[in-house]
Amino acid sequence: MADQDSELRVVRQSSDGRRRYDEKGKRALIEAALCPGVSVARMAQQHGINADLLRRWITKY
Structure with missing residues (x-):
């Protein structure tokens, strides 16, 4: 997740x-x-969003 894209x-x-x-x-x-x-909670925290929001996105994906 380091690149700008x-x-x-x-x-x-x-x-x-x-x-x-x-x-x-x-x-x-x-x-x-x-x-x-990869920890979902850590990934969410690094990007400034709630971990539950990221989990919902993953479920919909």
């Missing part, structure tokens, strides 16, 4: 604080989290 970017933030993330960055983060030996 896989960076997770906020596309839009609504008035209630919810954020929308770009699909390309989201998919790269999901695929990185699915690698053997």
